[in-house]
Amino acid sequence: MEDNILVLKNINKRFGGIHALVNVNLSVRKGEIHALVGENGAGKSTLIKILTGAIHMDSGEIWFNGQKQTIENPVQAREIGIAAIYQEVNLFPQLPVMHNLFFGNEPTRGRLGWLRPRSIRTRAEELLKKFGVEIDPSAPVGELGLGQKRIVEILKAISLNAQFLIMDEATTGMSRGEITTLFDIVRDLKERHVTVLYISHHLEEVFELADRVSVLRDGKLIGTFATEKTSVEALSRAIVGREIRDVGVLKHRSPDNVVALEANKLRTPKLQEPISFVLKKGEILGITGVIGAGKTEIGRALFGVDPILSGSVKIFGRKYTSLTPQRAKDIGLALVPEERKTQGVFPLLTVGDNIIMVNIKRVLFGLIFLSKRKKRHVSQEAIAACRIVPNDSAIPVRNLSGGNQQKVAIAKWLIAEPKIVVLDEPTRGIDVGAKVEIRKLIVKLAESGVAVLYLTSEFKEVLGICDRIIVLKKRKIVGMLGGRDAELDEIAALALG
Amino acid sequence: MVEKRFKVDRTWLPRIHRILSGEIGLLIILVLLIVGFSCASEYFLTLRNLLNVTRQVSINFIVAVGMTFLLLLGEIDLSVGSTAALAGVVTGTVLKATGSIALAIFGGLFAGAAVGMVISIGVVYGRVQSFIVTLAMMGIARGIAYVWTQGYPISGLPLNFGVFGAGYVGSVPVSSIIALAVFAAASVVLNKTKHGLYIRAIGANPEAARLSAIKIKRYRVSGFMLTGLLSGLGGVLITSRLLSAQPTAAVGMEIDVIASAILGGATLTGGIGTIHGTALGALIIGIISNGLNLLGVSPFFQPIVKGLIILIAITMKRG
Numbered sequence: 001m002e003d004n005i006l007v008l009k010n011i012n013k014r015f016g017g018i019h020a021l022v023n024v025n026l027s028v029r030k031g032e033i034h035a036l037v038g039e040n041g042a043g044k045s046t047l048i049k050i051l052t053g054a055i056h057m058d059s060g061e062i063w064f065n066g067q068k069q070t071i072e073n074p075v076q077a078r079e080i081g082i083a084a085i086y087q088e089v090n091l092f093p094q095l096p097v098m099h100n101l102f103f104g105n106e107p108t109r110g111r112l113g114w115l116r117p118r119s120i121r122t123r124a125e126e127l128l129k130k131f132g133v134e135i136d137p138s139a140p141v142g143e144l145g146l147g148q149k150r151i152v153e154i155l156k157a158i159s160l161n162a163q164f165l166i167m168d169e170a171t172t173g174m175s176r177g178e179i180t181t182l183f184d185i186v187r188d189l190k191e192r193h194v195t196v197l198y199i200s201h202h203l204e205e206v207f208e209l210a211d212r213v214s215v216l217r218d219g220k221l222i223g224t225f226a227t228e229k230t231s232v233e234a235l236s237r238a239i240v241g242r243e244i245r246d247v248g249v250l251k252h253r254s255p256d257n258v259v260a261l262e263a264n265k266l267r268t269p270k271l272q273e274p275i276s277f278v279l280k281k282g283e284i285l286g287i288t289g290v291i292g293a294g295k296t297e298i299g300r301a302l303f304g305v306d307p308i309l310s311g312s313v314k315i316f317g318r319k320y321t322s323l324t325p326q327r328a329k330d331i332g333l334a335l336v337p338e339e340r341k342t343q344g345v346f347p348l349l350t351v352g353d354n355i356i357m358v359n360i361k362r363v364l365f366g367l368i369f370l371s372k373r374k375k376r377h378v379s380q381e382a383i384a385a386c387r388i389v390p391n392d393s394a395i396p397v398r399n400l401s402g403g404n405q406q407k408v409a410i411a412k413w414l415i416a417e418p419k420i421v422v423l424d425e426p427t428r429g430i431d432v433g434a435k436v437e438i439r440k441l442i443v444k445l446a447e448s449g450v451a452v453l454y455l456t457s458e459f460k461e462v463l464g465i466c467d468r469i470i471v472l473k474k475r476k477i478v479g480m481l482g483g484r485d486a487e488l489d490e491i492a493a494l495a496l497g
Numbered sequence: 498m499v500e501k502r503f504k505v506d507r508t509w510l511p512r513i514h515r516i517l518s519g520e521i522g523l524l525i526i527l528v529l530l531i532v533g534f535s536c537a538s539e540y541f542l543t544l545r546n547l548l549n550v551t552r553q554v555s556i557n558f559i560v561a562v563g564m565t566f567l568l569l570l571g572e573i574d575l576s577v578g579s580t581a582a583l584a585g586v587v588t589g590t591v592l593k594a595t596g597s598i599a600l601a602i603f604g605g606l607f608a609g610a611a612v613g614m615v616i617s618i619g620v621v622y623g624r625v626q627s628f629i630v631t632l633a634m635m636g637i638a639r640g641i642a643y644v645w646t647q648g649y650p651i652s653g654l655p656l657n658f659g660v661f662g663a664g665y666v667g668s669v670p671v672s673s674i675i676a677l678a679v680f681a682a683a684s685v686v687l688n689k690t691k692h693g694l695y696i697r698a699i700g701a702n703p704e705a706a707r708l709s710a711i712k713i714k715r716y717r718v719s720g721f722m723l724t725g726l727l728s729g730l731g732g733v734l735i736t737s738r739l740l741s742a743q744p745t746a747a748v749g750m751e752i753d754v755i756a757s758a759i760l761g762g763a764t765l766t767g768g769i770g771t772i773h774g775t776a777l778g779a780l781i782i783g784i785i786s787n788g789l790n791l792l793g794v795s796p797f798f799q800p801i802v803k804g805l806i807i808l809i810a811i812t813m814k815r816g
Contacts, residue, residue: 344708
């Protein structure tokens with residue numbers, strides 16, 4: 001036990017009906033680089049939030065440096081030596097590097113706290129030199145590249161005497177060269193007896209960097225392995241598990257041979273590599289990949305949210321090289337976006353008002369007036385079709401559970417009777433019951449001839465429901481599988497490997 | 498079961514309850530103010546004085562209706578006072594030149610809507626925050642009014658033009674009737690039309706609105722134009738009441754207007770606010786002014802009292 005800096009015992013955390021962490025036991029050795037991997041929703045973020053004091057666990061014990069700790073808030077986490085850097089950069093872009101490095105911890109003089117600029121500069125230079133980093137300490141952070149910003153964040157944590165550094169998807173958006181430099185610094189930290197908990201979707205990074213790796217799945221710790229003694233394949237399998245097709249509702253369907261949508265060498269500002277694929281009428285096409293792999297961007301391109309730079313989309317035989325959401329809607333597209341509360345529904349408005357939002361024509365009398373009778377009729381129809389609970393159209397959407405909010409986000413588009421539906425993470429963060437219902441609804445849609453594009457970063461979600469599966473990695477299509485015979489490890493190997 | 502629910506919903510009692518539940522705090526404050534002033538001044542609780550209050554409140558309320566639309570959209574307009582002054586000056590000029598009251602009123606309303614349109618171009622198409630654009634417009638519109646009149650009021654307007662601002666139907670002030678009409682129209686638009694629903698949707702959640710294929714820009718433009726138009730109406734009514742168009746009119750109007758809407762429940766972050774809430778807010782502010790006047794409180798002292806009561810009211814609403 002002596003050489004463990006962090007020991008977690010039987011950590012449990014619930015969010016409403018979702019058991020996010022189930023009796024998690026995890027030990028991290030002093031001075032190691034310990035990777036933590038798992039699918040979205042596996043519980044990684046919850047675990048980090050508990051360690052950094054952002055949320056509290058329901059039960060369990062945290063032992064840090066041989067002492068039992070209750071981490072009440074982020075300040076306390078920092079005081080005992082736990083620091084974290086996240087996917088988003090948390091620095092002040094307009095301030096110079098040196099002020100960012102010592103923010104909240106500036107060398108000052110006297111009671112009034114006069115800054116000592118020369119001392120700040122000297123200390124910044126020392127710190128940068130110690131790690132062999134060539135960054136101008138007086139340059140504003142906003143002018144640095146992403147890789148350099150990350151390094152500044154790490155050094156900032158070091159200047160606060162962090163002994164335990166959590167890096168959450170810290171290489172997102174970085175080039176290979178920047179990643180190499182960052183990894184050198186992380187290894188340097190190890191030499192200086194700083195422990196690193198490294199969270200990543202990219203297994204090759206894990207094998208390059210980490211000493212040991214722990215796998216979380218469905219809130220449970222599956223195991224901790226030495227990276228030398230495991231493989232990408234074995235790890236992928238541990239990540240996705242085997243108990244799949246749990247909500248398999250795919251009936252024997254045969255999609256028509258009519259092409260509904262064809263993306264032809266599509267490029268947008270966020271999709272630098274051209275993307276091409278075909279979606280048929282009555283088909284459910286799954287597109288999966290880890291977060292940031294590009295599935296959301298494909299949906300946004302098709303719906304005209306992101307501008308098309310080159311290439312085209314052919315919809316029912318007509319070719320489009322520029323789209324807006326209005327135009328996309330008019331030609332029969334629907335997008336159920338990934339962020340439910342900010343993009344999918346209007347939480348302050350009632351269920352009824354949300355449902356009529358997209359196809360408001362159906363409830364108008366005259367040119368502008370909302371007919372109460374039609375509105376009630378339409379929303380009751382949608383509430384019944386999507387099994388929204390409670391079946392009351394007059395309550396605000398924010399009072400609904402996550403799963404029912406998601407059903408509203410879908411219902412509102414079904415009213416518009418679309419021919420092509422793009423669903424982005426339709427089952428994220430909702431309980432199993434709602435998940436099954438939403439999947440049934442999607443199958444019913446396809447059976448009625450609607451073409452469905454099912455975007456998800458949870459690999460097992462595409463199984464049992466999709467006719468074909470496209471796997472993305474780093475915004476490129478890396479595989480195309482038949483939906484019926486696809487295996488989870490196959491998808492995982494393509495997406496993670 | 499579904500049937501039952503609808504029947505319950507249709508009865509009037511729960512509906513009244515739902516409408517008032519957000520404003521109970523405001524109603525309590527209103528009642529407290531009325532009781533307090535009634536005790537302090539015997540003249541306060543007379544029909545004559547109460548109707549007088551509605552007249553005093555009417556212009557502030559009319560402009561606050563526009564502000565409520567803007568706050569719902571997550572925008573603000575600081576230039577309402579200046580716009581009202583400019584519209585008043587336009588009204589006065591047209592009236593002097595043509596002698597036509599209809600043309601003069603149209604000119605004033607048109608000027609207001611035009612100012613609103615210029616603002617909306619800056620905000621919606623120029624992508625500058627409405628606080629900044631309207632802060633600039635506050636100076637520009639007022640400046641145009643000054644330059645136009647060389648700083649002198651346009652007086653000697655025909656007496657029959659005074660009916661809108663100072664006239665009565667029976668014992669009810671005409672401007673109160675106009676305010677009531679604006680109240681009714683705005684309530685219908687906000688609650689019963691597509692336009693109103695979209696405005697409530699956009700302010701709370703612009704991203705979701707865009708992804709719902711709503712043409713956001715036209716609704717944002719309409720909010721600024723409506724506020725400009727109603728500021729113009731305010732300017733026409735002020736001019737009518739004074740029978741004189743003054744470039745110095747309505748200085749500081751934006752403070753009472755924004756305070757009315759915020760008191761009525763609107764927020765600066767968008768998506769929240771109602772017309773009847775704003776009406777209550779405007780009434781509270783009007784009653785404070787009226788009561789303090791009756792009590793003979795020095796006009797220098799009044800803004801302090803008003804400010805304190807607004808602070809207390811909003812804190813109470815939070816609690």
